[in-house]
Amino acid sequence: MRIPLAYNLRHLRARPAAAAMTALGIALPTTTLLLALALPEGLNRVLQGTGDPDNLVVLRKGSTTETNSAVDRDPARLIATLPEVVKDPEERPLLAPETIVIVFAPRRNGLQGNLLVRGTGEGGRALRSYVRLVEGRWFTPGLPELTVSRRIAERYQNLGLGERIHFGKHDWTVVGLFDAQGKAPDSEAWADVDLLMSDFLRTTYSSVLVRTPSPDVQARLQERLDQDKRLSLVGFPEPEYYRRQTQGPGLPLLFIGMFVSVLLGVGAAVGATNTMYAAVAQRTREIAVLRSIGFRRRSVLASFLIESLGVALLGGMLGCLLALPFHGAVTSTVNWKTFGDLAFQFRLTPALLAKGLGFAAAVGLFGGFLPARLAASRSIAASMRAI
Amino acid sequence: MGTSPVVSLRHVTKSFRRDTLEVPVLRGIDLETSGGDFVALMGPSGSGKSTVLNLIAGIDRPTSGDIRVAGSDLASMSETDLAAFRSRHIGFIFQMYNLIPVLTAEENVALPLLLTPLSGKERREHVRTALGVVGLTDRAKHFPRQLSGGQEQRAAIARAIVTDPTLLLADEPTGDLDATSATEILELLRRLNAEYGKTILLVTHDPRAAGYARTRRFLDKGVLGEMPASYAASASR
Numbered sequence: 337m338r339i340p341l342a343y344n345l346r347h348l349r350a351r352p353a354a355a356a357m358t359a360l361g362i363a364l365p366t367t368t369l370l371l372a373l374a375l376p377e378g379l380n381r382v383l384q385g386t387g388d389p390d391n392l393v394v395l396r397k398g399s400t401t402e403t404n405s406a407v408d409r410d411p412a413r414l415i416a417t418l419p420e421v422v423k424d425p426e427e428r429p430l431l432a433p434e435t436i437v438i439v440f441a442p443r444r445n446g447l448q449g450n451l452l453v454r455g456t457g458e459g460g461r462a463l464r465s466y467v468r469l470v471e472g473r474w475f476t477p478g479l480p481e482l483t484v485s486r487r488i489a490e491r492y493q494n495l496g497l498g499e500r501i502h503f504g505k506h507d508w509t510v511v512g513l514f515d516a517q518g519k520a521p522d523s524e525a526w527a528d529v530d531l532l533m534s535d536f537l538r539t540t541y542s543s544v545l546v547r548t549p550s551p552d553v554q555a556r557l558q559e560r561l562d563q564d565k566r567l568s569l570v571g572f573p574e575p576e577y578y579r580r581q582t583q584g585p586g587l588p589l590l591f592i593g594m595f596v597s598v599l600l601g602v603g604a605a606v607g608a609t610n611t612m613y614a615a616v617a618q619r620t621r622e623i624a625v626l627r628s629i630g631f632r633r634r635s636v637l638a639s640f641l642i643e644s645l646g647v648a649l650l651g652g653m654l655g656c657l658l659a660l661p662f663h664g665a666v667t668s669t670v671n672w673k674t675f676g677d678l679a680f681q682f683r684l685t686p687a688l689l690a691k692g693l694g695f696a697a698a699v700g701l702f703g704g705f706l707p708a709r710l711a712a713s714r715s716i717a718a719s720m721r722a723i
Numbered sequence: 724m725g726t727s728p729v730v731s732l733r734h735v736t737k738s739f740r741r742d743t744l745e746v747p748v749l750r751g752i753d754l755e756t757s758g759g760d761f762v763a764l765m766g767p768s769g770s771g772k773s774t775v776l777n778l779i780a781g782i783d784r785p786t787s788g789d790i791r792v793a794g795s796d797l798a799s800m801s802e803t804d805l806a807a808f809r810s811r812h813i814g815f816i817f818q819m820y821n822l823i824p825v826l827t828a829e830e831n832v833a834l835p836l837l838l839t840p841l842s843g844k845e846r847r848e849h850v851r852t853a854l855g856v857v858g859l860t861d862r863a864k865h866f867p868r869q870l871s872g873g874q875e876q877r878a879a880i881a882r883a884i885v886t887d888p889t890l891l892l893a894d895e896p897t898g899d900l901d902a903t904s905a906t907e908i909l910e911l912l913r914r915l916n917a918e919y920g921k922t923i924l925l926v927t928h929d930p931r932a933a934g935y936a937r938t939r940r941f942l943d944k945g946v947l948g949e950m951p952a953s954y955a956a957s958a959s960r
């Protein structure tokens with residue numbers, strides 16, 4: 337009962353310029369949408385992939401991020417004595433009091449960035465085994481030295497191996513580069529926690545990262561921190577801590593991206609509508625002939641919808657192709673929870689590409705609907721008399 | 724041939740609304756055609772000849788009156804029913820050939836078969852037969868623009884007969900053709916009627932074309948009548 341596809345394909349081939357323009361019009365919003373969606377995809381991969389379930393991030397009660405938390409030295413010392421904390425072979429508690437400082441620093445692209453500097457120590461490295469030194473060495477305690485993520489070194493001025501950057505009271509020398517496998521520390525520079533705190537006149541840590549032996553014990557430690565009113569501390573399992581940040585960063589960019597794609601999408605739908613109206617007008621007589629042969633209204637409607645859909649999918653595929661070069665590109669956005677720059681990769685997953693094609697298809701169906709309905713609704717006799 | 728008429732129009736009227744004005748075109752038509760007839764319908768321009776064909780094909784609906792074609796009462800049928808009715812019973816041939824320009828001759832001829840339950844193989848056979856009848860076998864893969872006017876019209880006739888419909892409706896099929904091609908087409912119609920027993924309703928201005936039919940009717944001022952002497956004289960050649 338269907339009008340053969342060859343009918344649509346040949347018509348498209350007969351007016352390639354119109355088809356190409358319409359497809360291009362649909363390709364652009366598809367690309368925009370894909371890039372907008374690739375953003376949270378990449379960010380979530382960073383943030384959701386970060387964190388060891390055996391680690392507990394201890395913050396001041398009421399805080400959800402290290403940047404707005406403060407843990408005094410006394411409670412920090414007390415945590416070290418708790419029985420829930422795992423001990424290393426030398427019977428030292430496995431934990432890391434840390435501090436976070438945001439430093440304005442010029443990026444290689446000339447813009448200012450919010451560099452996240454983490455003051456940490458041996459414990460911090462031990463608790464993040466996925467962070468691997470790839471060049472140089474780790475910073476020496478007590479010296480103004482930095483070991484930075486290679487990604488950050490590539491994106492910021494003065495952060496290459498051997499280079500110096502001034503903040504606080506010192507010129508800090510980059511003595512090593514690490515790789516954090518795309519997880520959150522790949523947006524950080526690491527330094528000695530005590531020196532960093534004295535440079536910024538801090539008397540409190542931002543957080544204490546603690547290793548627990550099992551989920552049960554971890555829950556018990558959370559409970560203990562929660563109960564002890566003098567401490568006024570709260571503990572989050574490390575994965576949860578990072579998961580909580582996923583809502584924030586990238587949201588503004590996501591919204592702008594979606595807004596622009598919807599706007600361009602509406603424009604593309606209008607373009608498709610115009611093209612299809614022109615096609616319907618051109619083929620008034622053919623449609624009447626098809627129906628006089630016995631094809632039904634709904635077959636005509638379907639035929640024109642399919643034609644519009646075909647052009648749209650062509651545009652969708654083009655849109656995917658245009659977006660693909662961005663796959664794997666590293667960029668950063670401000671993490672609105674920590675205010676540090678968060679480096680991430682655009683990731684165009686198959687699921688995302690499918691979404692892009694779905695969007696393009698929707699634009700095509702939306703744009704083709706009115707013309708297709710017109711084609712199907714016209715009276716045969718009147719159309720025969722036309723032209 | 725059965726005794727019940729293939730086409731039966733009774734007191735059929737048709738008016739068109741032009742702005743607020745009702746313009747009567749058909750003022751009460753009675754027409755009966757039995758199987759195997761070849762009827763020429765003549766009349767001045769604008770007299771309503773095409774309108775009569777459209778009503779018989781279920782492409783348009785009458786203002787009043789009864790239309791029965793191939794045993795069906797068209798008034799009681801829905802749009803979808805009418806589409807199925809056309810597919811089964813009607814083969815339409817137009818003045819402008821009206822082939823689909825992006826489809827080859829054989830693809831055009833195959834179109835009506837897509838609405839039948841025939842298999843692909845059976846469809847190909849029917850197409851070959853129909854193209855053979857109109858003498859266009861060697862042009863099967865040609866697109867309409869690669870055919871002459873006469874060849875286009877023959878392809879259109881093949882498309883009209885490929886499903887072996889009850890009734891062929893031809894609306895000035897030779898109107899756009901040179902004399903030689905026109906004769907070819909008219910001979911073809913005569914053959915379809917004589918050899919294959921097709922019932923044909925031919926609308927034409929051309930008395931010579933009307934001469935090919937077995938009977939001639941004349942439409943003027945909204946009613947069917949006898950041929951005026953002037954027409955009759957030239958029609959008999």
Ligand SMILES: Nc1ncnc2c1ncn2[C@@H]1O[C@H](COP(=O)(O)OP(=O)(O)OP(=O)(O)O)[C@@H](O)[C@H]1O
Binds near residue numbers: 718767772774
């Ligand atoms: N859909 C329509 N809407 C309005 N008027 C119509 C419509 N169809 C036909 N008419 C009018 O009805 C009259 C008869 O038209 P029709 O096409 O049936 O004439 P015809 O005899 O086939 O003429 P011709 O020989 O020029 O083809 C004309 O005056 C025409 O303008």
Ligand SMILES: [Mg+2]
Binds near residue numbers: 772774
């Ligand atoms: Mg006419």
